[in-house]
Amino acid sequence: MNEKIDKLLKGEMENHIMPFLWIHGESEETYRRMVKAIYEANIRAFCVEARPHKEFCKEQWWKDMDIILDEAEKRSMKVWILDDKHFPTGYANGGVEKAPIEQRRQNIFHRQIRVTGGKKIRLKLNRYIHPKNNYDLMSYIMLLYGNEMRLPKKYGKDVLLSCTAYGKHGYVDLSEHIQKGMLEWEAAEGEWTIEILSLSNNTGMHRSYINMMDRKSCRIQIDEVYEPHYAHYKDKFGTVIAGFFSDEPELGNYNYCKHYNYLGIEQDLPFSRELAKMLKEKLGADWKSQLPLLWNNDYDREVAARVRYIYMDCVTRLVEKDFSLQIGQWCRERGVEYIGHVIEDNNQHARTSTSLGHFFRGLKHQTMAGIDDIGGQVCPGGEDSLTKNIMGYQNDGEFYHYALGRLGASLGALNPNMKGRTMCEIFGNYGWSEGVRLEKYLVDHFMVRGINYFVPHAFSSKAYPDKDCPPHFYAHGNNPQYRHFGELMNYTNRICNLISGGQEVVQAAILYHGEAEWTGKCMLMQKPARILADNQIGFHFVPSDVFSEQEFYKTELGKVLTVNGRKHQLLIVPYAQFITSEAAEGMIKLQEAGCPVVFIDGLPEGICTGEELPKQIAACKVVSLDNLLDYLKQQKLGNIVIQPADNRIRCMHYQGEEEIFYLFNEGKEIYSGTLQLPVHGQLYGYDAWNNSLFRLEPADGDGKVKVEIAPSKSMLILKGAREGQQLPAPASGKGRRHALKKFRQSVCRSIDYPKFTSHHDIEKLESYHLTDKKFSGFIRYETSIMLEKFRKVQIEITDAYEGVEVFVNGQSAGIQVVPSFLFDITGLCRTGKNEIAIEVATTLERERGNTKKGAATGITGEVNMILD
Template structure:
């Protein structure tokens, strides 16, 4: 091993996690670390990728648990999230009932075995999703509000009896909750106590009235994909009593011996139609200060006016408050009191996503579908394109909440339906994951891995939604290469604290004031409606594209901000930002405006894109709006470069329709490296900055890039292969310009040092005109393992995909095959030797002279192999793993039954019955050209 780079295995941290419940709690909080220059941070179970682990039918046993956990550890996983779901037919005698003594024994065995392998275990608190099960009776189940409009006239009475007319709602438990009568210029009258069991009204009044009956009806939703023993109704998440009773069920099941898991986990809020709970009207009165029952016609208005929009906003805010307090807060407090933490997906909820994420220990986002990247050679099948691409701004809701609350970990459910079953490669997954890293994610979870007994033949037990990275997957032997990349990146992104420039206020009240409908669920699939059209989204996108790093902030989080030396701070000073931006909006709460000016008086800079002109909500809105206007009128603005600036105490308020101009006036410098096409995120580790960079463009970026940081030197760290070296850099005004060379698809970490970086070997750069030697062959192709059968070995004149061969067995084969050749070489001192594999279908493990040189899992499929070469003849082996697709195609063409499950069975990406028999053969193998690039 030569010393051109420090080996990535040389690792040291000054602080490490302690094991046990206390350490579990710390995993969600800020961790201040110091990493030695020129070394990767310590590898921990948390820095490794984790995965959701589907327990099909909970048909698990100790022998298979031990075998699989060892395989997961060897593949480089750091932990698993157990999710019991429906089972496979024919294995019913192995099913374990959820929370039964036998099930609990397997859980405890799993935790103990995982701990011996340094693997962590999380557990979803239920089976399938959402929370629910047999313990949830009708009185605890998710509820909805069914409103019926009746008429009453003097002498005629009701137009019809008040009985539930919604036939679907009538299939489940329901009750008449409230009856209200309305007449112009009259106060509403509550008639609930005057309706008998047959729906007749015992009330006399003059004139004609509109009568609205509110039924509290069970949604009827059952737990989706429930495991044996977990079937039942979905929980009422808005009810404090129902949630408390649900949690107490687990106390009874676990007793005094709670399992040694790290976290309880909750999936995205998919409680469809749930918009009510028994105590809603009382809670609304307490929170909003007026009785919603007096204004039910406004909720039903066909042509909503101003009052209707305000009342709907109040309704939506109240539902969000109930979810936050009665479910998210109660659940997290309950878990923390028992030495556990919570991990939660807030998206899909009807509440303020930032506040919901902020209330748990590990906020979790989700990547669903695939994105377009201009990286040459990357595959994106047209059939895999969803209605909405994954959006990193959506992920920033989770990371922003974590950052402002000082929580160190931000997770993501990753690669949900990245592509069609059996067609997703690491090369497609890598930029999708990098996009999440850039959004602040630092603790990724695969979606997912399925438990499958050893005796179940290919393709094993599978979950109905791809990614299916199981031990049966033909990519599995190369999985550890991709996981090593993730581990290195996350080790840096979990170190220190986030380093972002500014905060952008999220105007959730603009969303809540939508006149359409009543309930408002903020889903990942609906961002084209509630997120993309907004000035908030457009402004945030513009600022990020121009090189400003940012987080989002809610009204509640603004109330927690402090000011220190002109900087906004949160999490007891562990988080800082320089500027707070209020984008163009319709509604700004008076309390938020007052707090913003308070922060400005203390020295903060607040930039408004437009004067706020209105307040949200119904009660006393005219008075509150006047107060907002008076506050604004009290600011003394002076013209300043196409904007206006008002001095406020020790700080300032800037009014600028052009946000970029506002940043310039605020004195906030952008990262100009984005002009090269690079994207970045920064971490502050004990005062030194780490830049994580990616090149998702179609062009090589080989140039000095300016960094908006002071420093004496910089270290380059390549997470794909783990190389580290001292960069070439220059200083201008104390700030660094660092030379990089990044091919399309590559990532790089830049560590800005406060010293000269003495003792760190220099980074060996690629050159623009390397000497290129093509490995012409001949090549020996040998099929190693896979199926349905192993094709015969053969000699090839040049490297070609094995699916180009004429025999049918090569067309059907999924697995690993080795391409072997030799290379005569005389080594030159100081040269860098890089093996470029050209086109790989789909992943390659390279051995040089019998030693593994690395795994090339993504574009540009290049590995530095200089440490393994020798003078003379070198043996070059490229072990290629393809996708499962061709083997699955063969099975379906032959009519082999491989999918037979109790629920949903198996569907394709469009949720239709899966059938691969009509697929074309997926090209597989080494297409090349394979070259050795010698950089002198």
């Protein structure tokens, strides 16, 4: 017997949702109404977003927080607090502006001058030690919107760090040839590249933000934000106040508007005093002369790989220690949790600039893993999308669909701090056209990949219409889909309850590509991930750190690779020119113990730190990406088999109180086939939307069932028996169909509901935008049906935009958000005449004037009465 299911059927469940609540300094009545709106959307926690509030950590802020916390406490709700005044985390409420210059962000950059030897070289170095441009983030934003460029404030002096000549046979430190800023050097014969390396506080995006690689600088974040909240609300820590949320902390070099900032391109790179000490220890006394290899792509690739690996390894270890660990420890010592996410977009999770250089290290000491999906990154059919983002960079649809969700879930599963929990910030900035139809697709997309906590973006306290990053789920009563959103939150909470507290069953590990990308040519991890996901094979992304930190990750190297109790039958290594020495040693032990290690498209050339590749690695299997699936089948991976095969059916196998199989159809067609599961015994189905159980139609063979899943719909199969229960068949829409065509139509805006107007008769169902191109709200269709003898009555709406609610004789038959919309109305019907009303809730896009051409509203399909 599954106790979780029994609790869900009674309406009992733990909360897994905590949306943003944006506050700007509104009235007490507004705040209490907003907390109530969140509560009535079936949510029991929220994150207070400080970004729009001008008085953060000042008197008005504390007054507003007093009200919000009081209302939350009355409703037994939990509150999370975003940890800064400005986005992204790191401004430290302006504290860095008051701190010594050495605690500000620093970056190094280089200038490269090619010269021919055999003569005396003279250069005025002062001409080369300043950045080519020193525009900050605000300057770029002003340019983006066509405004006049402004120059930012200058901090400190730009300083020469090193001057080195690189030639055919090595490099020469030129420091002793510099006097009063003038380089005078007798260059030997040959071609030389003079590398001038400088240090500056005047590059990158956010000059007045903490340095993520400086412990004292990171402490400013705690002193200016965390400590004041503890001083005001110490007694609420761990009760009403659940914890803090870091939003997209960054290293902050380079340009916010550009991605693909690999090492080797023209960019400034992050630096700190602590980093300098580490580099000297690891690279030696001439470390400054080696750093130009972070940019120089013409030198010995193995030497360059070593320098690049050591640099990034030091950077990310310092971020882990100075930022993630320091804040995480502070929170744990005070009984609250620490969550958040970095920018992962287009593989930024393994780079500097807008991210922290290494996904697993940057978030290591949080109490949940975290990712985000905003601005249209994941969308139906977007696996191969190459659309451009609002910031101008090209989106990598393959990353968002095959890596993002699994990356977050892998961290949550493998890191013991996180206890199998992963949060996703979701829905934000998709625009007013995003409604519950798309939102359900998005939550299923991430839940079936292992995400079990969500931060919907956002509820806004500002008067409607707030133009900031819509949609807003309540919009002070103006959003027609508010109640439908509440039903979606119930659905999400039910599934999150089922996929929490146990372990997802996976079969393979894919090596995280971060270190490989730092050091040379590599294959992105989503390439093999796509093959596994499209063939229903569960996997984790595993960082090389599981080999170097075996005690932390509870790593066991045997016939299976075990990390924090999660077992992987083989390790897949996407092509990497170089791998870490610890990973190589771990792979050898796995191979010797009988756990296969398979390299994709070729073996590495060497070790990141310059050593030769161990000979034992040659014993590992090498297959092409195109042949990976055949190899996996030979290894008997793929214990969940669907016939016919379909690469848009996603499947999660989860073991908690009982085994759960969660399927989701991301395709465009109804899937109908058989499912072979690796279990024996009885199975039953759970409809998470309607919170009901149903019996499964068995196929020939133990653990084999017939399934039918419509696009954007899910199916949950549970192992076990329901003693004494005769479960009904699943809703099928089978029976005698009678088309309903004549309706009385009327409309009303959400804020006026249920005062419908413009009543008129229609005999043809068509999109309401053909009648009123600017209407947003509710469209109501009324008719009546006569019933004599009946056993079962269903109403089917084959398509509508977007949320649909059916009323029978004045009583609601429920809400549906994905077509076809099928309602069992048997219990609400009576013999004789029955009044039927169908209400369709639109999005707000038309009212906001940003409608996509031809976008539909209202009922666009057929309405059928089905009798059985």
